Amino acid sequence: MVTQDKQVIAEYGNRQVNVFVMTLQEYLDTFWKMILPSITDLVYSITASLEARTRDKDYVGYLPSDVIEAGLKTGHYTQGFLNVNKSNASQEAFVRRRRQDRREDSESDILVHGMSSRNRAVHGDLVVVELLPRSQWRGRSNIIREGGTDTKESGEDDSGEAISVMPTGRIVAISQRAWREYVATFSQDEETGLKGGKVLVIPWDYRIPKIRISTRQVEALRDHRIVVRIDSWDSDSQYPNGHFVRALGRIGELETEVAAIIIENNIQMSTFSDAQMKELPVDTEEEPWAVGEEEVLRRRDLRNSHLVFSIDPKGCEDVDDTLSVRTLDNGNTELGVHIADVTHFVKPGTLTDQEGKSRSTTVYLADRRYDMLPGILSANLCSLISGVDRYAVSVIWELDSSYKPVHVWYGKTIIRSSYKLFYEIAQAMSDGMSTDDIVKNVPELQCQPKRDIKQKVTELRAAVCRLMEVARHLKARRVRGGALELESTEVQIQLTETKSVEDLTPKEHLEVHETIAECMIFANHWVAKKIAEAFPNSALLRHHPLPREDKFENLLTCASAKNYKVHTDSSKALAESLNRCDDPNDPVVNKLLRSLATMAMSNAAYFSTGALPRDQYFHYGLALDLYTHFTSPIRRYADIVVHRQLMAAVSKSTDTIDLPSNKDLEELSEHINHQHRASQNAQRDSQELFQYLFFKGRNPDDECCTVDAVIYQLRANGIFVLVPRYGMKGPVYLKNKEGQVAYVQARGQLEWTGGNITRTDHTMTVHTMFGIQSYILLDHITVKITLNNSWAHSSSVRLELVDNQPHLSTSADSLMKEQKAAIIKEVSEAAEEKKGHRSSVDLGENFEELKKEYGQSSTTNNMYDLFQSFKEMSLKC
Incomplete structure (x- = not known):
């Protein structure tokens, strides 16, 4: 069926007349619906049946672009990204309507059921969907399936109980392909898939269909993971065509599986180029980096006036935030948040800036990380480590007796952090740890003269306690406004062993962790206010939209099982009702309900202020009207953009040529959001991999x-x-x-x-x-x-x-902390041992056989020795 504009002008003889062009559906809806309401469904059922008979193997062609464009304008078609259900990949996919495509009666996703309706679309494609008549709408299956069960090929029936009927459609066009590199594997069955020189490979991701490629390396790479790309997908072909790119390594080896995770999440993490490194300052023993005198004059110097310190988890290398707190002469409190000035070293348009923009975020896996910026910046010059001078961008508030801001200052500073504290020791200070124990756990105090130690400990303890007091008041005010405290149940594996204050549990140092988080939230909120005021149409903010009510269904059902009532009409009501869901005999209940509330939340995302109406700037979870990210420029590119906007906002200069426009910022926001999701998915996949290897x-x-x-x-x-x-x-x-x-x-x-x-x-x-x-x-x-x-x-x-x-x-539960910390160490050591054992065997007594296997001569007449000879000759010359 074809949709055209509803009215066109046509010539008839010597005069023009109005000609109305409509589709079969419009004709039935206009002239027959009132007389025979079921006529539309009947015609569509017959049409679908006829199409199904001809689609056993082949797909249908896509509609012309002019027809699609007209249908999108009239609302007959819907455009959105295809999201395939990983647990039921052959049967269920969903299309999330784009904002401008959503209609009042169509606020849910569209179900695309079966491969025929998917019509050669691949997970991630931007597709055009035509809604089916209501008689053909289906519900999402309520059966738990093994990941990606292919019911079409296995012959299983998909008649499982459906949760509820939802809008259902079929794909009629592809607006934009999301094809990329895919990790795949040859079938274990030597004969499977071989046909006419072609072979079917099975993608690592259940959501991607099998891909037909041509290669002569099947036997050599049978036990390897490989990388392939899709080239085309013809309408008369059951599978897409692609080609072999490269091999990753043997299946099951740690490095192979990590590489697969990186590729599958489309994360590009190559080493930084020489050209990028040449842009950066030098810091060596022979040529150490130092602050510039002229730069110091342009900044507010806090090195001697403020006690600045950091509080981070153990093992943290990139310290991008420090704090200060003191009492002013008028009795008010001064709170300072000081963030690494990455923008001093990373200028707009440079190679380093372009690479940081491309990566957008540091990627943290279970046993490693891939930095957004080169190590000379992330772990050195931009890291606010103690005892050295560093450039910072600071927000400093004067707070009254009620801890409400009476004045705020933004600007560039130079700081020298006095202490690098960890959560455990900071909490222990607040709880009354003795002076001797504090000195043992704070290296910077051990370097102080003995006569000054007691005074230094007293000052530091007072600062930590005052900071926690300020944060408690800030958080209480935000919670009263409706902020949510939600649980994350992901296993956070410590990369380093605890060497001191071992007896502290995560619960015991939770308050100091919340203190730091609250100070960062406070800074992000006030920076958002400043840049939104300065750039009302092009400020980079972070929006957390309202959750959809249907997402709360599982939370409400679980809560009612214990006779709890959870109210979801506002964030404040949700927060207050979750606080009341407390079972003193089972503390897991409240944590689980908060976890289900987290699962119901929409994803927070970056946006340009010119892209949303003012009443949608809010952050639902934090109960703030304005929010952004300012406090982690070492690991988030969004913070770098915000730093530039903040400095432009407080600068007396009107030159903002380096700041992105609203359109540019929209595109940048979409890219950063995509990279952020990819990073989170990679982290989750990595944790699942290490859990598997640990239990293996x-x-x-x-x-x-x-x-x-x-x-x-x-x-x-x-x-x-x-x-x-x-x-x-x-x-x-x-x-x-x-x-x-x-x-x-x-x-x-x-x-x-x-x-x-x-x-x-x-x-x-x-x-x-x-x-x-x-x-x-x-x-x-x-x-x-x-x-x-x-x-x-x-x-x-x-x-x-x-x-x-x-x-x-319950005896084993006490070992939880140790086992979590041991997962990474045990798996990594096992992988290294296996790698070392294979190397010693392969390169030991079997080396000569290996050389023969790979076509190398056992004599000195081989390429390696030949090049060595050339090298020696060149050195002599």
Whole structure:
């Protein structure tokens, strides 16, 4: 069916007449809908049936661009990005309507069901969708599936219970392809896919279809991960065509799997070029870097007037924020936040600036990181380490007795941080740690004359305590305004072992962590106010939109299972009601509910003030009307842009030629948002990889493999649980692929037998010949962590039911902190040992055989020795 503009002018004889052109759908809706309401659905059903008969193997062509353009204008078609469901990749994909495409009655995503309706679109493509008639709308499947189960190829029926019917459509055009490099693997079956010199490779990402490539390296690279690209996808082909790019390494090796994560998240992290490094200052023993006298005169000098210090987690190398607090002569409090002045070294348009913009963020993986800026800046000249002079951009407030700002100053400063503190020691100071113990844990104090130590400790302790007091008042004011305190249950693995104050738990140093966070939020808010005032149409802010009400369904259902009432009509109501969801006998309940609230949130994003109406600038989660990112320019490019805008806002000069326009800032915001999401996804994938490798080396009967879990969602064939000990979420199946259901005969004795499952809002009940067992939301059960090995995709851990009762043993839980910290160390050491063992074997007694295998001569007549001879001759000359 073709859509044209509703009215055109045509010549008829010697005069012009109005000619109305409409599609079949418009004709039926206009003239037949009132007479025979079902006529539209009938025609569409017949059409879809006929199309389905001809689409068993082939896809249909895309509509012409002029037709698509006209349909988008009239609202007949919708444009958005395709998001394939990783857990049901062959059947379910969704298109999120773009803002300008959303209509009053269409605020939800559009479901695209089946590969035929997807019509050769690939995850991430910008597509054009035509809505199907309501009689063909479907619901999202409520069945828990193994990742990416291909029901089309396996012959499984997709008749599982649907959650609810939602708008459903089919793709009629591709506006923009998102094709990129994909990690893939050859099938383990030697004969599978070979046809006419072509071979099908299986992408690492379940959401990407198999790709047909031509290569003669199948046998050599059968056990390797490779990189491929898609070139085309013909309408008469079931799979896209592509080509081989390169090999990554053997499947299962740590470096191979990390490389796969980086490529799959489209993160480009090559080494910094020589040209970029030549732009940066030199800092060597022979030529140390020092502050410039002229630059000092242009800055406010805080080196002798302010006690500046940093508080960071252990192992932190890039210290980009420091703090100061003191009492003024008038009794008011002065609070200072001092941020590394990265923009002094990174000028707009330079190679370093372009590279930082391209990367947009430092990427943190479980065992490594990829810096946004070269190390000379991130770990040295821009790192506000103690005892050295550093350039900073500062925000300094004068606060009255109620801790309300009466004056604020923005500008460039020069500072010398006195102390580099860690969370544990700062909290211990506040809690009354003795002077001797403080000196033992603060290296900078050990260098002080003995006669001054007591005074220095007193000053530092007073500053830390005053800072925490200020932060408590700032946070209380923000919480009263509706700020949310949400839980993150991701496992944060420490990269360095705790060497002092070992007995402090994360809960005990939580207050000092919140103190630093609150000061940073305060600075970000006030900087946002300044740049939004100066550049009302081109300031870079951060927006956290209102969550969609339907996303709260799981939270509300879980809360009601414990008779809690959660109100979601505002952030303040949500925060207050979550505070009341407190079970003194089960502290995990409140943490889980806050985690579900986090899952319901929309994603925060950067935007240009000229791209949104003023009433949408707010940050929902923080309960602030204006917010931006200013405090981490070493690891976020957005902060660099904000620093430039802030300095332009406070400068007396009117020259803002280096600042981006609203249009440029819109494009930059979209790029930064994309890179930020990619970084988060890579971090999540990396943590899952290390969790898998950690448990891979464990005996299944190991104490740490059997753990307590809390039920937070019920599905048609199983439940979703949270494992508090590891911050791990995942499914637990109560029905297997054969249709049998799980019945616990005794602890650790699971029987798969005939029966059925019934479900209410809060309870899932298993009925078998042995009896009846129930699983209730927020109840505790016992699960075992096992391995879900995969040849082509990322391997992961799997949760299997052990008992429908809580885990009995709690002794292992005390080892949680040590085990978390040990995961990285154990996996990394094992990988290095394996690598070293292979190297010693391969390059030892078998070296001669290896040289033969790779075509090298065992005599001195080989290329290596030939080049060595040339090198020696050139040195002699």
